[in-house]
Amino acid sequence: MGRFDGLLPRLNWLGVFVMVALAAMWELVVSFEVAALRFLPAPSEIARAAHGEIFEGELVGRTIHTVGVTLLGWGVAAVVGLALGLALGLSPKAYQYSMTSFEVTRAIPPITLVPAALLIFGFSLKMELVLVIFGGVWPILVNTIGGIRSIKPELRDVATMLRLSRIGTVRKLVLPAALPSIVVGLRLALSLCLVLAIVAEIVGNPAGLGNGLISARQSLQPPIMFVYVVAAGLLGVALNAALGLGVRLLLPGGHTLRESP
Amino acid sequence: MRHHPAQSARTGSTRLSEWLRSGPLPGLLPLVVLLVVWELRGTSDSPFFPAPSSWWPALFRRGQGDTILPAVADTVRTFGFGLAAATILGVALGLSVGASKRVGRAAGPTFEFARALPPAAIVPVATLLLGFDETMKVVVVVLAAIWPILLNTSSAVRGLNPTLLETARSLRLSKTRTLFGVLLPSVTPSVILGIRVATPVALVITLLVEYLTAVNGLGALVGDAQRTFQPARVYALIVIAGLLSLIVNAAVRLIEDGVMRRRVGDLR
Numbered sequence: 001m002g003r004f005d006g007l008l009p010r011l012n013w014l015g016v017f018v019m020v021a022l023a024a025m026w027e028l029v030v031s032f033e034v035a036a037l038r039f040l041p042a043p044s045e046i047a048r049a050a051h052g053e054i055f056e057g058e059l060v061g062r063t064i065h066t067v068g069v070t071l072l073g074w075g076v077a078a079v080v081g082l083a084l085g086l087a088l089g090l091s092p093k094a095y096q097y098s099m100t101s102f103e104v105t106r107a108i109p110p111i112t113l114v115p116a117a118l119l120i121f122g123f124s125l126k127m128e129l130v131l132v133i134f135g136g137v138w139p140i141l142v143n144t145i146g147g148i149r150s151i152k153p154e155l156r157d158v159a160t161m162l163r164l165s166r167i168g169t170v171r172k173l174v175l176p177a178a179l180p181s182i183v184v185g186l187r188l189a190l191s192l193c194l195v196l197a198i199v200a201e202i203v204g205n206p207a208g209l210g211n212g213l214i215s216a217r218q219s220l221q222p223p224i225m226f227v228y229v230v231a232a233g234l235l236g237v238a239l240n241a242a243l244g245l246g247v248r249l250l251l252p253g254g255h256t257l258r259e260s261p
Numbered sequence: 262m263r264h265h266p267a268q269s270a271r272t273g274s275t276r277l278s279e280w281l282r283s284g285p286l287p288g289l290l291p292l293v294v295l296l297v298v299w300e301l302r303g304t305s306d307s308p309f310f311p312a313p314s315s316w317w318p319a320l321f322r323r324g325q326g327d328t329i330l331p332a333v334a335d336t337v338r339t340f341g342f343g344l345a346a347a348t349i350l351g352v353a354l355g356l357s358v359g360a361s362k363r364v365g366r367a368a369g370p371t372f373e374f375a376r377a378l379p380p381a382a383i384v385p386v387a388t389l390l391l392g393f394d395e396t397m398k399v400v401v402v403v404l405a406a407i408w409p410i411l412l413n414t415s416s417a418v419r420g421l422n423p424t425l426l427e428t429a430r431s432l433r434l435s436k437t438r439t440l441f442g443v444l445l446p447s448v449t450p451s452v453i454l455g456i457r458v459a460t461p462v463a464l465v466i467t468l469l470v471e472y473l474t475a476v477n478g479l480g481a482l483v484g485d486a487q488r489t490f491q492p493a494r495v496y497a498l499i500v501i502a503g504l505l506s507l508i509v510n511a512a513v514r515l516i517e518d519g520v521m522r523r524r525v526g527d528l529r
Binding site: 039104195198203217236 | 286287291308367368370371374376377378379384386389464468469480483486492498510
């Protein structure tokens with residue numbers, strides 16, 4: 001957030017106006033049938049469908065499902081990624097004897113694991129969770145290791161000088177120094193977890209926003225499908241904003257959520 | 262790695278054993294152990310975890326062998342076109358968004374929202390509007406891979422030293438010459454960083470589109486193997502996808518290093 005002067009914390013009126021103008025243009029294009037896009041619903045149709053999905057349909061329940069799975073998977077991925085990252089970042093021996101394995105496994109595009117997860121776990125919540133966790137672990141792991149390994153050696157000298165215990169060193173020096181990098185990893189992981197949850201819902205677990213999307217697609221109801229697309233986008237924005245807010249509240253050290261390689 | 266003066270005097274075999282010990286190879290240990298255990302515990306007809314030795318033959322069973330290379334070619338083509346288009350569009354949009362504060366503010370929320378759209382959610386819409394074809398695949402890849410490039414370009418432009426543009430103005434360079442002679446060269450490192458981040462995204466999204474729509478490519482092949490219950494074939498294709506991703510990332514890195522080195526040469 002922030003790079004584009006995002007929606008939070010100040011409202012960007014010019015930007016909102018552009019969005020509204022784009023929607024109005026879209027409405028005009030569809031109602032005057034300028035473009036030959038048979039299936040493109042007008043924003044007013046989408047708004048009507050959204051009203052129906054919120055008050056009579058399953059939009060709310062499906063959103064809760066997707067948010068729940070995303071956050072649960074992200075939480076587990078954070079614990080696993082941080083623990084593994086700490087171990088590999090702190091012990092050169094562990095790093096030497098396992099890092100290549102992680103690099104190779106990480107190279108596997110998570111999407112190709114969907115079929116394997118489907119074969120093993122079937123069309124289930126378990127399959128969705130496994131996928132979300134697998135995808136979320138890597139950015140956290142890599143950024144934790146990177147954050148720890150790029151700590152300046154002087155800082156370790158400080159720890160020796162202060163006679164900090166091993167745990168004290170990790171808690172008081174290593175973690176705070178690696179925190180900005182870890183936060184970037186957590187942020188990348190969160191959007192990945194959401195994407196993977198929706199993929200899993202589209203092809204596997206019949207629940208959540210992904211399922212709403214694909215059911216609407218299959219029953220040829222484009223307005224409802226667009227409702228779910230917009231809901232997924234808004235959910236992405238909301239999760240990102242919540243994470244940014246959480247980081248700002250919990251870590252007052254001015255850690256910015258910068259995008260990084 | 263440490264370099265002692267004495268090291269050069271050592272024989273090749275010691276250097277090899279040194280590399281074996283401290284290079285990337287020892288890191289493969291856990292993976293090798295996992296695969297060996299898997300091989301010993303698994304059978305070739307297990308519905309969940311077929312033994313690794315059965316993966317390779319499964320690729321060629323029932324005359325499916327000659328579908329692999331064309332599928333890889335399809336995947337690489339979509340990936341290549343998608344990444345190239347994302348780079349061109351991302352740099353163009355990034356330059357215009359970064360150059361003017363007002364344009365940045367105007368486009369901000371729209372971009373923020375478009376960026377947050379999960380690509381998986383775009384796929385059903387794209388198939389509905391564009392149909393099941395190559396164009397649809399590339400469009401989805403561009404929509405997902407453009408953001409790192411666009412963001413990196415726009416923030417690089419915003420962070421440019423104002424003196425640079427003032428110099429261009431006082432030298433009365435034309436707009437085109439300022440763009441190609443001053444602006445583009447100075448944002449190149451940031452663009453390259455963006456491309457590096459966008460590369461794995463583009464590949465994953467290519468496979469995602471293929472898997473979801475079964476148009477063509479490696480992703481469609483994996484989906485087909487899953488739907489016809491051929492677990493060994495699924496695992497073999499996962500390995501191929503992993504190798505492809507390693508190769509593609511290494512290739513992009515090589516090209517970028519080449520560009521960067523030429524750039525450094527230019528500046529000298």
